[in-house]
Amino acid sequence: MGSLYLCYGSNMLSERLLVNGISSTFVTVAKLNNYRLRFADNPNWPTDALWKGATATIDQSQGDTVWGVLLKIKEVDLQTLDMQENVDKGYFRRLSPITVSSETPQEDFSCFTYQMVDPIFDRKPSPQYVNVIRAGAKQKGLPADYQKYLATIEDNGYAGPLPTFDKIMESVQTYLQGGGLPAFHSMRRMSFLYFAYGSNLLRERLLKANPSAKFVAVAKLMNYKLQFCGRHNWTLSSSRWKGGVGNIAESAGDCVWGVVWKLHESDLESLDDQEGVHLDIYRRLESLKVISFQDEKMMDCVSYQMIDPINMTPSPHYIRVIQAGAKQNNIPADYLRFLDCIEHNGYSGQVKIYDEVMKDAKL
Incomplete structure (x- = not known):
């Protein structure tokens, strides 16, 4: 048994979920219509926020589309996933049910996702965070046009330590490229x-x-x-x-x-x-x-x-x-x-x- 979950942010990268021991099974690439991807802060976040900047959320927007990855999550891991998304602290809510669709084959799925509570929109994410999203989109084969869109997202230039990012890097045995720049330029499996x-x-x-x-x-x-x-x-x-x-x-x-x-x-x-x-x-x-x-x-x-x-x-x-x-x-x-x-x-x-x-x- 398991529940279908649409992820559109850092969780698109398989190794992000593995950091917290969450087991997932890839189902398909899917799109959520009439929403758009946005980056926001929550007014209740601590000053040492996990990703050192804004994180991804979705906002209703007629005619727009958010692409993501549909995963099956084991029931025993749902509570851990809720905790990772800070549902207990009121930062995100679980949004369910929503309907997403795949293109090949064309099929609709009922699933859940997460949405930020009381978001402060148009804040910038850290370069580490947005690069994890890009790596996940590439890893899962999201449409090329959407990957090009992700490449245009501006970051906040954060250059300090980021333990969550480092754990993900260890999980996939990756390395920093670009002459010591704080953000990674590619995530590589050997x-x-x-x-x-x-x-x-x-x-x-x-x-x-x-x-x-x-x-x-x-x-x-x-x-x-x-x-x-x-x-x-x-x-x-x-x-x-x-x-x-x-x-x-x-x-x-x-x-x-x-x-x-x-x-x-x-x-x-x-x-x-x-x-x-x-x-x-x-x-x-x-x-x-x-x-x-x-x-x-x-x-x-x-x-x-x-x-x-x-x-x-x-x-x-x-x-x-x-x-x-x-x-x-x-x-x-x-x-x-x-x-x-x-x-x-x-x-x-x-x-x-x-x-x-x-x-x-x-x-």
Whole structure:
């Protein structure tokens, strides 16, 4: 059992909740309509406020949207979460029920969140606090436009000690960058697991822009199906692969086979770029649970899902790369037969990326 909770501030970063021992399960990225994100102080805060500046709250605003992360919180952790949000001191109230919605798939959820009591608006947050929010938004793959908005938020320039920030930094084994500046510029895991189901099944395709990739396991993603899709503005000539590309969509009882790769955190940006995250073509999914073929171990992975997909037949070149990757990594025979049956669009021209990858793979 658990309760659905929309977080929009520092709690979007998984490690923030872990500092207080709160267990959470990622559900989806979601939006709360007709509210806006604001930064405020509470008149009753002590002078040594936890974050050394304003903190995030939400305020009703017709036509605006707050993006956040929908989590499932265990019932035993709800009291701890209330205490973290200072409900007992009257600084925040629990707001419930509210309705939020995800985009892919489009679905509404009833959940709770927190809202500041008697806020003094338009105060500035500390650089540490706003950077934790930005790191959480990036970690969970919030829309690129919203991340750009978060990047414009002004901070108060606080340069002193901040124990809560330091604990979060320890939790994710991160470090300060920027010549000793008090605010961190990036939060880095040393490495991450990535579930590939499309062209990145083929080692040589992935290695072109992500040299740290190491094979971990063949794995399956349950209750999803493999699709081939494009975007509404794609044409045969404009698309990189001259047709549709792989996507995953929720589908009860189905499964998608793929490969789990381990990559250094330094490759995350290039992987996002390859998948067009900055162009809002794909969104990055965090904590996607897949099952290892070898030992049935559950693994939490990063993967990607297309935004606003439309069905589009793939080119024979794209299919061949997927098939080659599946064979290279010994994906189960039944799934190989399924891949062999996928129809293509018959494109017979040149596909530059295909020629490069197949040359590297000596195929």
